[in-house]
Amino acid sequence: MTTAPSAAFTPMRLGPLTLKNRFIKAATFEGRMPRGEVTDGLIDFHIEVAEGGAAMTTVAYCAISPGGRVHRDTMVLDTRRATALRRLTDAVHTRGALVCAQIGHAGLVANTRSNRMRTLAPSTRFSAPAMGLVRAATIEQLDEVVSDFGVAARNAVDAGFDAIEVHLGHGYLLSSFLSPNLNKRRDRFGGDTARRAELARRVVERVRAEAGDTVAVTAKFNMDDGVRGGFWLTDSLPTARLLETDGHLDALELTGGSSLLNPMYYFRGDVPMAEFIASQPASVGLGLRVIGNRMFRTYPFEEAFFLPQARQFREALTMPLILLGGVNTMTTVTNALDEGFEFVAMARALLRDPALVNKFQAGTAHEGLCVHCTKCMATIYDGTRCVLRPESIGR
Template identity: 55%
Template sequence: MRSAPMSTPDVFSEGRIGPLTLRNRVIKSATFEHRAPGALVSDELIEFHRRHAAGGVGMTTVAYCAVAPEGRTEYDQLWMRPEALPGLRRLADAVHAEGAAVSAQIGHAGPVADGRSNRVPAIAPSRSFDPRAMRPVRAATEDDIARVTLAHADAARLAIEAGFDAVEIHLGHNYLASAFLSPKINKRDDGYGGPLANRAKVARGIARAVRDAVGDRIAILTKLNMSDGVRGGLTVEESLQVAKWLEEDGGVDAIELTAGSSLLNPMYLFRGDAPVREFAAVFPQPLRLGIRLTGKRFIREYPYEDAFLLADARRYVAELNLPLVLLGGVTNRETMDLAMREGFQFVAMGRALLREPDLINRIRADPATESLCIHCNKCMPTIFTRTHCVLADDIP
């Protein structure tokens, strides 16, 4: 149970996550950048994060740093290995030069991975079929689980060597650990399936392995699904219990609360317009036609409102002592201040910063500043080419 609250912090005051002190409480959330050809850091990826750092965030998060080759959503996604170290160091140096911290979101895509692009079979809690890759997805063995768990620890060590300030363990969006948490996806009948305590073993094991590997040399956050957003998936009640276990285990320093399933319901996190036509355009036939005809069933539309995850997220504030990060519909000073009053220690922003990388500096200078993001979500299909806001004047 959360202890008695201190005075409400100013969002532009320093904030602490484990051993790390940030210059303010705004975090650039992980957004797949599609700027890592050959699964390595590029100059474009460095510039993408440098601009967000220069724009005023306290910390920027490098998205989807896969811990294993089959754990990538596609071939040109950053993969944490020794060959990536020089580029990671240059990226960290560029962000630090702008006064911000940098985090690596480490994870394994599991059933969300594209086995055809990666040229390595994807794994999931249970055997399934990936219609995008037109290939089967095999059930992870106990050896796979042990290997992937160790790979997270190795990725965190590599982040330290590269000069990163934090890692964010990806336990959301039905990536591998999140898929194990989901009763809709996890149909196992062994010690990793069935009751929540079994389904949570992978997530808890990964967090503990990272902590054991790095101690307090680096801040450890996790991005945790509150709900999968689908019938039969992970519920808020189950997720809250997982969060309590993570806190008790001591594996993480802060939790960023998220929702939705990249596999089953991606728009549950991205409220606003559903760009079905734009999604269809990035795929070859016959997938393009299929998405045009049936896309509304998968790419569902949810109305946008400020702080749209707050109703569920405030339940975690009441039950946990760990610093919590509010994500979803944070685009202006009013919503940032609301988050601080509600007991969140940090806020995370994504789409609004794609439109305006300097938005935080502008809000700090003038609290009445409003974001130019119109929640059209046409940035989402650009993750398959080069992630950007299609309405922005320039593309970082």
């Protein structure tokens, strides 16, 4: 038995929401929020996705505090930005789609020189993005992090978001606490799998409490850090079971890799090193010339590259799951639904063609146009885009 292609375009519940189909635009840093401000470009980015047929688009990445930014052009989801974001959520709703806010704290991934603020880590260690040593967070600082997540969730609701995605992946703060490689603490936030999950569980509980029962709460969750000694299935599966048992999440979006230590693990494809070097200040570009090939490992692109790990979670859990990673064809979508995944999340495929979902539904396309060159990665500093789209060529 195979799921009829039309099943991808049937409504599906996500907590209190009903999504019109099974397609979610995954969080992709838009590069359209200078100094963290809401711009027409940011709104237009998500209008295009909504008009293209996705059931829900995700605004990325909304920091819970100034110190939790990735860099100075990261938005902080405070009360002022919440008011400004109303234009975005209203615009997406007018186009018949829902909209999610991804919230998080960058932790070791934060560029402290750009932010001009210190960041946090589970244990003291050097961080290349922070360009220096990051000190272990105190208990008081972690209490403040939990509180800040709650405030950001409340602001997301006030801004009109339909869903909130808690960032538990890619080496960001909560993800780093889950990792045995990064978390060497000896208090209640470190040690075995359950103790390393304590901070993430407290945050998710607070977000759910502040979000209420009309907004969906999901998490972007690392299955595998792609790092020796990092968070892997032997830790991530039990952690996911704990999160499911807690009952505060409506779905998990399954991912992997580390922005801190192995970013190409969650991109897959060619490494756009020349473009990276060209997009950086001269001193950073020089560093990339010297050590870039060690920082950015090469992983050949494969369709649905996270599916083998994700199957382990589908077997172990009953909660809704969102399949992410190399979803480019209608066959992949159909097969994912056959295997019991409730939704698929797409990123680069929709950068290349935001109308792809509509084309899938009309039967005018069965595969996206993305060639997996990953050159879009180097465009995040002046507006994330596919360099092969007509309006991008020649820029």
